[in-house]
Amino acid sequence: MHSPHPDQGKKSINQADLTHNEHKSSNQVLVQLLAEFVPKSQTIREVFIESSALKNLPEKLMHHFGQSKVMLIADENTWSAGGLAAQSELQKAGYEVEKYLFPANPQPRPTIETARTLSDELRSDNLIPVVVGTGVLNDLVKFAAFKAGRSYCCVPTAASMDGYASAGSVLSDQGFKITHNCAPPKLILIDLDILAAAPSEMSGWGYGDLAGKVPAGGDWIIADSLGLENIDKIAWPLVQGNLRMCLENPEGMRRGEPESLQSLVIGLLLTGLAMEFFGSSRPASGADHQIAHIWEMEHHQFNGQLVSHGACVAIGCLSTMALYDWLLQQPLEQFAYNKSNYKTMGDKEIEIKCLFRQPEIVRRALLETERKHLESGQIEERIDQLKNVWPKLRNRLQNHLLPTTKLKYLLEAANAPIRAHQIGISEEHLKRTIRAARFIRSRYTILDLLDQTGLLDKALSEAQLPL
Ligand SMILES: [Zn+2]
Structure with missing residues (x-):
C-alpha cells in the first residue's frame, strides 16, 4: 500500500533537517491551535484525534448526543476501512445500529438529489447520523443532516480533503456545483490508525487540497490589494x-506515519474552521x-x-x-x-x-x-x-x-x-x-x-x- 517513492532519497530544502522531535513540536503547535479554535465554532463541540480513537466512539457519542439509535453511513470501501469496526464498538456498548450503505461502484455522486433522499431517511427516526468516510460521503451527510435538523458525527477514513470541519457542502444542483451553507459535524472523531491504513494516494489528495491554499492565498492578496475583499485577521x-x-513532511504522510498524518489532517481541519469563521x-x-x-x-x-x-x-x-x-x-x-x-x-x-x-x-x-x-x-x-x-x-x-x-x-x-x-x-x-x-x-x-x-x-x- 505504501510503495517506496522513487525520489525517497532526495529531501526538500525545508524539511531536510527536521528531526523527529521537530515534527513532534510542530504537531504540538497545531494541536494547540485546534484546541484554541474548536471552541469558537458554532457547531463543532469536539475534535478527537488519537490512535485507536474508534474505541472511544460510544463514549463520545453518549457525551455529545445521548443514547439513541445510530445510523452509520458509509460506502462499501469505507465500511471495510472503519464502518464495521465502528458498528462492533457501538454494539458492544449497547447501541442499536442501522446502516445506510452506498455501493463502492458506481461511487455515490455528490448531488443534491442523493442528499435529499438520505435526508428523508434521517428524518424518519430519532437517529444519530455517523458518517464513516471522506469527501462525497461527508458532503452528502452534512447536507442531509442539516436539512433533517440533526447534528451529526464524522469519522474520516482518510486525510483526503478539507471539508470535514467546514460549514459548507459542495454538491451539484442540476449539474452546477455549488457550496451550500450547512452546519459542520458536532463531533469529529479521527482514528490515526484508520488514516494510516488508507492508500497513500488518498492522503496525497488531502495534501493536494491543502497545497491549493498557497495560490488561493495569492488570489486573496490580489482581491485585497484591489479593495475587493479584505484579508481577514482571523x-x-x-x-x-x-x-x-x-x-512540511510529505514523505512521512506517504509512509502513513501517524504524526505526519496528524499534521495534515489538522491543517485540513483548520481551513474548515477558517471557512466557518469567515462565512x-x-x-x-x-x-x-x-x-x-x-x-x-x-x-x-x-x-x-x-x-x-x-x-x-x-x-x-x-x-x-x-x-x-x-x-x-x-x-x-x-x-x-x-x-x-x-x-x-x-x-x-x-x-x-x-x-x-x-x-x-x-x-x-x-x-x-x-x-x-x-x-x-x-x-x-x-x-x-x-x-x-x-x-x-x-x-x-x-x-x-x-x-x-x-x-x-x-x-x-x-x-x-x-x-x-x-x-x-x-x-x-x-x-x-x-x-x-x-x-x-x-x-x-x-x-x-x-x-x-x-x-x-x-x-x-x-x-x-x-x-
Ligand atoms: Zn477542497
Missing part, C-alpha cells in the same frame, strides 16, 4: 500561518478550486474512476502557480491597456455558451459572471488601480507564494498528481478548463486579473502549465 493566519508547517470558502479556495470544480462538474473519470477532489485541486494548484510565475514576470506598472481586448457581458455570454453545454450551468455561470463584470469605463479605472498597486502587490505575492518547483516536489513526494495527464486531462482540456473556471464563481482571482487586462491568452500560451 481566517488568514489560521490557514496561511500554519500552511508551511502542515506541508465563505474564500480563505481556502481560489482559481485552484474553480479549475477543480469544472472537472468535478464534468464528473471527470480516469481509468474508470471519478478523479478525486484533492487530485483535481493538485493540478488546479500547479496550473494557477504556473500563471502566477508568468504574471510575476510582467511589468504591469507600465502596462498599456488595449481597448480592443474589452469584453462586454454579451461577449462573455457567447464564451460561456461555447464552454458549457448544460442550460442550468450556463444560467448560473451568467449570474456569477455578471456580479463581477465591469463596464468599459470601469475597466480602465481597474487597470489604473492595478498599475498603481502592482509593485507592492508583486512583492506581497512573491513573499507569500512558495516556488512552484518546490510545491511540485512536495506534491510528488506526497503521492499527489503533478501533471494533468496523470488525471487524464489533455493540454487542450486543461486550457479550456482554465478559460472556463472564472465564469463559475463571482470570486475574484488571478484569472479575472488576466482576463481584464487581456493577458489570459498570452499567459496560457507562455506559462509552464503542468502538462
Whole structure:
C-alpha cells in the first residue's frame, strides 16, 4: 500500500533537517491551535484525534448526543476501512445500529438529489447520523443532516480533503456545483490508525487540497490589494500561518506515519474552521478550486474512476502557480491597456455558451459572471488601480507564494498528481478548463486579473502549465 517513492532519497530544502522531535513540536503547535479554535465554532463541540480513537466512539457519542439509535453511513470501501469496526464498538456498548450503505461502484455522486433522499431517511427516526468516510460521503451527510435538523458525527477514513470541519457542502444542483451553507459535524472523531491504513494516494489528495491554499492565498492578496475583499485577521493566519508547517513532511504522510498524518489532517481541519469563521470558502479556495470544480462538474473519470477532489485541486494548484510565475514576470506598472481586448457581458455570454453545454450551468455561470463584470469605463479605472498597486502587490505575492518547483516536489513526494495527464486531462482540456473556471464563481482571482487586462491568452500560451 505504501510503495517506496522513487525520489525517497532526495529531501526538500525545508524539511531536510527536521528531526523527529521537530515534527513532534510542530504537531504540538497545531494541536494547540485546534484546541484554541474548536471552541469558537458554532457547531463543532469536539475534535478527537488519537490512535485507536474508534474505541472511544460510544463514549463520545453518549457525551455529545445521548443514547439513541445510530445510523452509520458509509460506502462499501469505507465500511471495510472503519464502518464495521465502528458498528462492533457501538454494539458492544449497547447501541442499536442501522446502516445506510452506498455501493463502492458506481461511487455515490455528490448531488443534491442523493442528499435529499438520505435526508428523508434521517428524518424518519430519532437517529444519530455517523458518517464513516471522506469527501462525497461527508458532503452528502452534512447536507442531509442539516436539512433533517440533526447534528451529526464524522469519522474520516482518510486525510483526503478539507471539508470535514467546514460549514459548507459542495454538491451539484442540476449539474452546477455549488457550496451550500450547512452546519459542520458536532463531533469529529479521527482514528490515526484508520488514516494510516488508507492508500497513500488518498492522503496525497488531502495534501493536494491543502497545497491549493498557497495560490488561493495569492488570489486573496490580489482581491485585497484591489479593495475587493479584505484579508481577514482571523481566517488568514489560521490557514496561511500554519500552511508551511502542515506541508512540511510529505514523505512521512506517504509512509502513513501517524504524526505526519496528524499534521495534515489538522491543517485540513483548520481551513474548515477558517471557512466557518469567515462565512465563505474564500480563505481556502481560489482559481485552484474553480479549475477543480469544472472537472468535478464534468464528473471527470480516469481509468474508470471519478478523479478525486484533492487530485483535481493538485493540478488546479500547479496550473494557477504556473500563471502566477508568468504574471510575476510582467511589468504591469507600465502596462498599456488595449481597448480592443474589452469584453462586454454579451461577449462573455457567447464564451460561456461555447464552454458549457448544460442550460442550468450556463444560467448560473451568467449570474456569477455578471456580479463581477465591469463596464468599459470601469475597466480602465481597474487597470489604473492595478498599475498603481502592482509593485507592492508583486512583492506581497512573491513573499507569500512558495516556488512552484518546490510545491511540485512536495506534491510528488506526497503521492499527489503533478501533471494533468496523470488525471487524464489533455493540454487542450486543461486550457479550456482554465478559460472556463472564472465564469463559475463571482470570486475574484488571478484569472479575472488576466482576463481584464487581456493577458489570459498570452499567459496560457507562455506559462509552464503542468502538462
Ligand atoms: Zn477542497
